[in-house]
Amino acid sequence: MKISNKPTVTAQDVARLAGVSRAVVSRALSNNGSVSPQSRARVEAAARQLGYQVNFLAQGLNRQRSQLIGVVVARLTDPFRSTLVNALLSAIQARGYQALVTEITDEQETGLSLRRFVQFRVSGVIVTSGQPPESIVRECIEHHIPVVGINRAQSGPSMDVVCSDNQAGAMLAASQLRKAGCQSFIWLNYQGSTWAGRARGEAFHHALAEKGIALRELQATQDGYEGGFLAAQRHDLLPRQATTGVFCANALLACGFLDGMRQQGKNAPTDFHLIGFDNTPQTAWESYQLTTIHQQVDVLAAKALDCLHERAKHPELAARVIPVAVELVHRRTSPCTTEQTGTL
Amino acid sequence: MKISNKPTVTAQDVARLAGVSRAVVSRALSNNGSVSPQSRARVEAAARQLGYQVNFLAQGLNRQRSQLIGVVVARLTDPFRSTLVNALLSAIQARGYQALVTEITDEQETGLSLRRFVQFRVSGVIVTSGQPPESIVRECIEHHIPVVGINRAQSGPSMDVVCSDNQAGAMLAASQLRKAGCQSFIWLNYQGSTWAGRARGEAFHHALAEKGIALRELQATQDGYEGGFLAAQRHDLLPRQATTGVFCANALLACGFLDGMRQQGKNAPTDFHLIGFDNTPQTAWESYQLTTIHQQVDVLAAKALDCLHERAKHPELAARVIPVAVELVHRRTSPCTTEQTGTL
């Protein structure tokens, strides 16, 4: 088969066919500046006829800004991450942008990703993993590229953050476990946890401390499902005299922990109560039916984009932290209590 | 906080500082053409000093090609998809490219995505979901942009395809189930399945037909976990007189089916045998321990990129289908049989 070498159609070609100048073509197609109705019609006809497509590279070069939005993510195989990225992609495309995605395997790479994004003159950057060095965030800002983090610590004055309400999540969990009659509490997290995990732990700690209750911290030595599974191997987890409520930093840990306990012959909610974070699809599966704190990924995504948009217009604004509400999803590992009296 | 308006550093600035021309800067930094060692050193020093970063938009415009690779994906929340995309991102970045990812919610959108990719002058396109219209693939080819599909039907003469060996997978499944003593067979697939699912079903059918064995087709009315779960609700699935072997088109269906059967009080491998496809992380979880056909996502990703690379050099080559080996992972829903004599 012969490959035809049909040359690219440029605005010049459209102009020629429409009998106008390239300037008019540009204005007509981008709805910028004024064009007479008849010129516009002729341009549109010509463009359609030739199958003209704007060259985004040239457009971006000229405008000093591409229709690209950079997204940094790590371990996309984590179901929560992929759910979040999925929501981000939808939101990004719905607003007419394209996602430039980089996967990092190491926190250090975040900075390199941002640099790369600058080189593409992206319209904004969304960081879902890793903590970019303040200096590199500033490089972005100097190029008028807004940066927003999702579910991470606010670092420095240049990056906005959209964050699920970890406090509220921890409160909901504490409240539910107490209503369910738990008197002994465990907080399970990976020892090398991300900031979000630690924040949830602290909030859980505080929520209980307010009631004068202490909790036990269980550190998983691995991340993810395996970490939770192994953490459940310890034999001194469930005291005889009190029902134990376990709160996990994320869904994978929770699933692993549940399976680990079952292997020990213990199950929820009979032998203990269990609440996770994230509400990933698997937590709803029949084998788990995990009570969990739901994160509204679509809201996180939407607010992140709003944030980029606003900051592009007002670069001088102080960095903000935008909270997103979470919800408690009642499932079997800590069923809904009928009593409505809990005050926590 | 004041936002400094530091102007962008261009090759011109580097040239000035290094006391050479822009041309030399370009050559030195891209290792193209010849530059004296001392010039090179001065350029590199100047570039570092100024923090110079190539503008990829300008570079791409000039070279008619960006360091971008377009990836089309649907339903990233499916664990197999996110695993695959994860592997693709790694491979793409390892080769010095950046991934431009578009999510489609409808097969129709594939074409639009490809068009968008052309506008960014990507170096290649990888389609993991949807079937692009041949006409649009040709548009890409005319722009010298190679297109490769992963796990899909070869459509038309312009698109290469990298594909897990569905035949082999089905054979492995059939062989395992027979060795395990199954005499009755079920093929479970979503009724609106993708091409890959259907291909697996046909291959399973053939593998059994060769031995004169018929199979029963079970059509899930929904996709994913729920589809499998609901499919298991039918009460006539397991005949009394023979052990039944079930093969599922993908991992989600298999997990759902297993949970559905358990709800009926039936479990694998005691009441039936079950094999899935994909080997997603969840199939290894303790609650499932699904015997499954493993897809080597990293190999799929690597071959896809090889493909793009080769085709960029030889656009006239006939479209190829590149098979990737699959492996049977023995787990509990159809344990490894010790006998070594089975010939299928």
Added chain:
DNA sequence: TTGAAAGCGATACCAT
């Protein structure tokens, strides 16, 4: 409203 022209920033060819 329209068109001419000056960039945007980098690259590659072609003399030197």
Added chain:
DNA sequence: ATGGTATCGCTTTCAA
């Protein structure tokens, strides 16, 4: 080896 220059394709003043 080096530098001048045309070029990639589009956008946006600025005059007319």
